[in-house]
Amino acid sequence: EDQVTQSPEALRLQEGESSSLNCSYTVSGLRGLFWYRQDPGKGPEFLFTLYSAGEEKEKERLKATLTKKESFLHITAPKPEDSATYLCAVQAAGNQFYFGTGTSLTVIP
Amino acid sequence: ETGVTQTPRHLVMGMTNKKSLKCEQHLGHNAMYWYKQSAKKPLELMFVYSLEERVENNSVPSRFSPECPNSSHLFLHLHTLQPEDSALYLCASSQDLGVSTDTQYFGPGTRLTVL
Numbered sequence: 188e189d190q191v192t193q194s195p196e197a198l199r200l201q202e203g204e205s206s207s208l209n210c211s212y213t214v215s216g217l218r219g220l221f222w223y224r225q226d227p228g229k230g231p232e233f234l235f236t237l238y239s240a241g242e243e244k245e246k247e248r249l250k251a252t253l254t255k256k257e258s259f260l261h262i263t264a265p266k267p268e269d270s271a272t273y274l275c276a277v278q279a280a281g282n283q284f285y286f287g288t289g290t291s292l293t294v295i296p
Numbered sequence: 297e298t299g300v301t302q303t304p305r306h307l308v309m310g311m312t313n314k315k316s317l318k319c320e321q322h323l324g325h326n327a328m329y330w331y332k333q334s335a336k337k338p339l340e341l342m343f344v345y346s347l348e349e350r351v352e353n354n355s356v357p358s359r360f361s362p363e364c365p366n367s368s369h370l371f372l373h374l375h376t377l378q379p380e381d382s383a384l385y386l387c388a389s390s391q392d393l394g395v396s397t398d399t400q401y402f403g404p405g406t407r408l409t410v411l
Contacts, residue, residue, distance in 0.1 A: 219397030230402035286339040
């Protein structure tokens with residue numbers, strides 16, 4: 188069964204404390220893996236698209252990596268404004284999209 | 297700003313009301329999507345349109361009726377909803393569907409409450 192699982196469900200970090208969020212997936216024919224940031228009451232904001240295993244992308248304090256089974260979103264020296272829910276999604280062959288339930292990140296000053 | 301707008305941002309309706317949600321994208325995309333987001337659940341894909349044709353309907357109840365008059369506009373018509381339909385309804389668009397990898401860009405959502 189195609190699915191996307193994100194862990195942990197919630198994460199609390201001190202400002203400056205680096206960590207990683209995990210997105211594991213089982214889909215038939217990965218066409219792309221997406222990371223989004225979602226603030227309360229708002230729509231998901233696009234962060235990254237990863238296309239194949241071994242690919243990495245960076246944006247400010249965020250770095251996304253991809254293997255054949257999972258993706259990591261690394262957050263380096265986070266700041267309070269990085270607090271949000273981070274969503275992972277995959278597009279499978281056949282144009283089906285699967286979303287995880289997200290990781291709620293809180294960065295404490 | 298993502299280039300995808302949704303109105304209204306908040307909507308409260310009774311179970312016998314009829315209302316419509318509107319989505320407009322300013323990105324020149326050819327595909328548009330409706331999602332339902334409920335607490336603690338993954339986003340649920342409801343409808344997909346590509347070049348104004350519906351290509352996916354994920355077993356959505358008939359009380360939800362989509363309309364895509366052109367590639368920039370998408371509507372979701374609502375009637376005789378149930379309280380469990382209360383959720384955040386998100387619209388998204390992508391350049392195409394099925395050509396390669398389709399990165400979706402989301403609007404801010406409509407928070408719907410059914411009394």
